[in-house]
Amino acid sequence: MKKNKLVIADIARHLKISITTVSFILNGKAREKRISDELTEKVLKYVKEVNYTPNHLAQSLRTGKTDLIGLIVENISNPFFANVARLIEENAYKRGFRIIYCSSENDTEKAKELIRVFHERQIDAYIITPTTGTENDIRNLLRENLSVVLFDRYFPDLQTNSVVVDNAQSTYNAICHLIEQGFQRIAFLTVESDQTQMNQRLDGYNRAIKENHLKKYIKKFPFQKKGHDYIESITQFFKKEKTVDAVFFATNYLGISGLEAIKNLNKKIPADIGVISFDDHDLFRLYSPSITAIAQPIEQLSEQLINILLEDIDSKKPNRKTKKIVLTAPLIVRESSLRR
Amino acid sequence: MKKNKLVIADIARHLKISITTVSFILNGKAREKRISDELTEKVLKYVKEVNYTPNHLAQSLRTGKTDLIGLIVENISNPFFANVARLIEENAYKRGFRIIYCSSENDTEKAKELIRVFHERQIDAYIITPTTGTENDIRNLLRENLSVVLFDRYFPDLQTNSVVVDNAQSTYNAICHLIEQGFQRIAFLTVESDQTQMNQRLDGYNRAIKENHLKKYIKKFPFQKKGHDYIESITQFFKKEKTVDAVFFATNYLGISGLEAIKNLNKKIPADIGVISFDDHDLFRLYSPSITAIAQPIEQLSEQLINILLEDIDSKKPNRKTKKIVLTAPLIVRESSLRR
């Protein structure tokens, strides 16, 4: 109907003072700029009375600060990312930052475009699960002295802040645990991806298998953007590799599809097949039998992310140090990996 | 290091033409404003060459359009909301809109604050799961002729766009299904909430119970912001109400906690207790026994949401009609509710 949003000029006009004075007072610079307490109070009272709030766009244009943090995750509907998103948002919110997010769907072009769009909007900082091929785009952000933190994965050649888990070690531990339990033909199911976290998980598997002189069973499925439905592919794998006696799923959605495939094939866990999945999930805790999983420390991870970022935003000196945090992801041993 | 972001004046200066001309060309108004094809091409070529992109903040300040949609959900880490978020974002992205989101955590003050902050940032449209007590804040948005769609729940007294499911009918159907299966003492576990969707689910239960002359077992748990851990409360409920032979969980997180409570109590589903939950979840599909659930039509819901919103954004006439969509939420019958 009526667009009666007040602007600072309205305030100034009504009180018969200058815009400058109002601005100083609203920004807490009254003392510093020697505005009298009397006038300060009068302005604050009136502003409150008419419920004036500044136009954030105009402020941002002038100051260059948007108080926005861009969050680019692989897929916001994945519980891991959704939980990280919630915790980040909660923290950021408290400190006056809002989150603007998008899912990259592991698509290089979409990820590049997202970085461009966020940049256009002058967001203050970036939290990114980087997609292969976006290394240069991120390098450009750094070159402009912007605040960036990568998580879940990173670019080894890029000097950035990052928070990840010890993918290789935790996977190594998980595979060793299966071996200790007497499993011998352990498969590693993953998605086709060049991202560090997936490579490291594979490295952990390879090391454990090699050290124990076992046979490798590695299957990489093409990454699926929609639905994350790998049931059919996993079923095919098990039909082909009948002697496999344990399986490690390299992501939570593979784990979920895998359980369904195993159920369909009427294989018993852990008697017929031992199971461990990367990422924990309500399902793994409550499934019968319960599923052993590597649990990413989501709270710690989110807290580190936001702390590093806010610190970085504050200390805007060029060539500041970057932090690379590696968190431990514990193995939650449950029934699915216990033979005895 | 260097902040070498180009601005439109740089382009104009380099080509020795006016800023106006560049702006017209970039906004596709070259023909309309009678800029020669020759110059148009030259400008576009140069802009591409130096990779200039306009400052979106400045554009927004001038035009009043931000191409931002604000999404306020109860909790982004709830799979239902996370999935809706992903689908909305996917659709909005295609049409040039970005999403800025926040979780209200069902907290009236936070929700009000979020609406205020989004408003300050001049976002173009709002998608909201409204929290009790925010009716007036939303009314104010409507008064300013802004685009708003509510979902999951709504305010009956407020003339807004909304997309919800037939909570009462689907719950009624679910309870009738339990009764047909021979369950007699059916409990309804919910959270303390005055929101329409929860009330309607309760209404559906009440009607089914009344029509069949059964006894009501209703328990409302205080809403928990963090963790959504209702295991202990639900366990207590079952210990107290030993004769209950079936249970309807009014939300997915109650369902998940409920399964854990039932597991801890060593009750067998469905022999000792029949189970149905509102909202579907990977866990319900894969649990043993599989859990009957009312599945919200997430794709349909998201598509309706974004369509209504974009239509509304386009037709900005005052007093335009509002759409109230009610979708059917089917009952997915699984093992947990079958006696025979």
Added chain:
DNA sequence: AAACTTTGCTAAATCGGTTTAGTTAGCTAC
């Protein structure tokens, strides 16, 4: 009482675009 400070406030530039209202040069019309 002139010179200098301090107090209290403001005009105008600025951020980087869009848009309104022209201007200029060349051509046609009569």
Added chain:
DNA sequence: GTAGCTAACTAAACCGATTTAGCAAAGTTT
């Protein structure tokens, strides 16, 4: 030969804030 028209472009206002530079009046110093 000048009035009128059009093609091609531009100066300047504007969006709504922040910030720099500076001014007038009162107070203080010498």
